[in-house]
Amino acid sequence: AWEGRLPKSRTYAPLPGFLPPAAPARRPPPLSSRLMSVAALNAVAGAFKPLDADAKVKVKTQIEFYFSDSNLPRDKFLRETVEADPDGFVDIALLVSFSRVRTLLVAFGGPQNDETVADVTALLETSETLTVSDDKKRIRRSTELRPRDEVDAEIELRSVYASPFPMTATIDELTTFFAAHTKVLSIRLRRHITSKDFKGSIFVELEDGAGCAELLGKVKELEYEGAALTLMMKKDYLEKKKTERVEKAASNAVAVAAAEEAAAAAAAAAALQREMGGGDDDAAVEAAEATEGAAEEEGANVEAEEAAEEPGSSFTEGLILKFALGDGTEEGVRREDVTGALGDCGVIKFTDFKMGDTTGCIRFEDAEAVKKIIDAHGADSGAALEVGGKPLALSVMEGEEEAAYWKALAARAGGGAGAGGR
Template identity: 35%
Template sequence: MVAVQLDDETVKKVIRQVEFYFSDSNIPRDTFLRNTINESEDGMVSLALICSFSRMRGHLGLGEVKAEDVPEETVEAVAETIKTKSTTLKISEDGKKVGRTTELRKPEEVIEQLDSRTIAASPIEYDTTLEEVETFFNQSTKVTSVRLPRHVADKRIICGTALVEFSSEEDATNILTKKLVFKGAELELKPKKEFDEQRALDEEAESTRRETLANRKNGSQEEEYPKGLIVAFKLKSTSAENDNQVKSGDAKPDSMELETETEKESEPKADAKASSEADEAEEDNKKNNTETKKTSADMYKDNKDVVLREDLKSIFQKFGTVKYIDFKMGEESGYIRFEEAEASQKARAAAVLTEEGGLIVKNYVAILDPVTGDAEKEYWTMLRGQEKSRGNNKGNWSRGGKNNNRGGRQFNGKPNRSRDNNSGGRQNKFQKVAAA
């Protein structure tokens, strides 16, 4: 049997990779390897198995090989490399197994410590390698490990964020204060805790999306509407003066409303029916009094005590494309409909992380709540019904809607936000904010 000779570059890669596999950085989150170690009588793992892991196969040029098919000479070469080069790993007497030189710590004792010295960096291009990220951050301080999490909706590509662990919490804190440019893009740096919170929201949205698609595939019509696009908000005054202006049912005339909606593009095919119906219903609210609305917007755009739809749009479009803003000047609450669920999740996450507990809009804080479950379903059902009603009564609608009651949307999941709460519709449960 001819012994395999590993060149210097391969030796470096092999040592770094195997030491990482058995490190405190990896073991707490690597369930498979941790269980394999715990199930072993001596706490050691087959070196052939380690060599069959994807990154090790790449370093060793093994191709798609299983553990039992890893050549013996390759195992011997790796074992000899670890014996002579590593201070944190040990090799069994027969040269076929590898393990830590120190005891395995309990995961719960390690994870919190690791997270405190890990930061999230974005944007990271899809074709970026671990080595590129490590080399970049090593210019500033010692990097312990780098992770490139996969996209929640497509595990074939990275999500655009790198998790970089440093040797100390102090190093991680210092990095967060720097302005760094990676591959021509300025990096957004934040603690790993913030990344984890957003990741949880993304995974929840993806799970909901998959459930919706499954329902459609199984022929279920009950849940056939887009999910996760809507965020409810309530305006909270940041000044005592505004607090004194809150009055129940105090709304401004229609001439003071400002309609704002992004230019419409076709929605994803899976949601085409619900979206087209909603857009047609909302389009009726945009057709008349354009010049009056523009005048109203210009009149109040610099008034910090008057919130316009354009003010809301400027805040929320930072998180993604705003499809529609359901809000009338003078009201205390409303709803934002995004084009993608990810945008609504980003907005909610950003609001939660602020000291005020919401997003600042002029002299107000917009407190956000998700719209889910029955409330979300009723929202879309109401829009479909609204579109159908308009179609059946074509020619009988004035600007104020049928019988001069302007069709809008109150959202506690209930349709018919009328100007006159005694017009037969359900009462609006929110108060309204005086606009002047």
């Protein structure tokens, strides 16, 4: 019964014909797309037939890929499964239940057939990158996995950006296309942050820098379905996008400055009204907060667009601190009252709160700042902060709520337009 140990969908694939599923949205895909259904697990095994030469290559390469530098650092389920075992072993019975391997084994008795699994085990014993356990039930990497930042840096140096491709293109087709020109380790479809639709561009991971040079040398002759391809090193592409984001942020400087000027003017008007003892203080303060929020939101939109272009995860977890005012809190609490109570706690990027609200959130530049605040003033600290004469309840935004927050932010950054607002 594997119901409590379901593998996540994989984003990469080494060769055509045994590809991981497309990158999932934040919500996990249905059970049937990740692992065998209970009915399938209990099904009668098919008739055993030894793996033929083609199946051996595909099964071995696919399972080696699962444990590779290209996949394992990004495969949360498999990485956690590896880390859960003191020696880094994973059950072979689990691996053959993954959809791509399972499909390859159907014609040879399927993953339910003990002889088929034994045939796979014998095959894996010939691997130079994997080690089979003494009991022939489990496998692990032959070498220890290096730190992810080190692996990512190395992969970036042997990866190429390529576009454009039709939205209907598959990893199968793209791998076949590029494999005709050089050795391909994996292909990654780039997707919009919210809709997960294919952007029409990819990152191709090759064997080494020489492979990149070989592919880039063919840039003038490469076409895909009649369209000339744009090729460049992945690191050059990322640097180019970073420069474009900086230039776009600079172009927004006038709007930000105008919003800040309006905020200052509104604050000055509010101060003058208080000195004269007349006017609507609350209205003036709310006007000031609204213009301050506009300036902050301009920056937030740029951040969201940057997140949408990141090649890895769609957002950085743990940056958002939630807060709730205590019952009986004095009226008129402003965002400055809340941020002021936190003191010098870290760089605040955006505060989502206006006078009259009872809850809000603050987005920080560094997740470590949020952690320190929770440790010092969270529910279990015994040292809650006070705002408006009452304790302030603090928590970290997590899970689906956090994903929805970033999704909405990305949509606003693009003006609410379709696929990820881009």
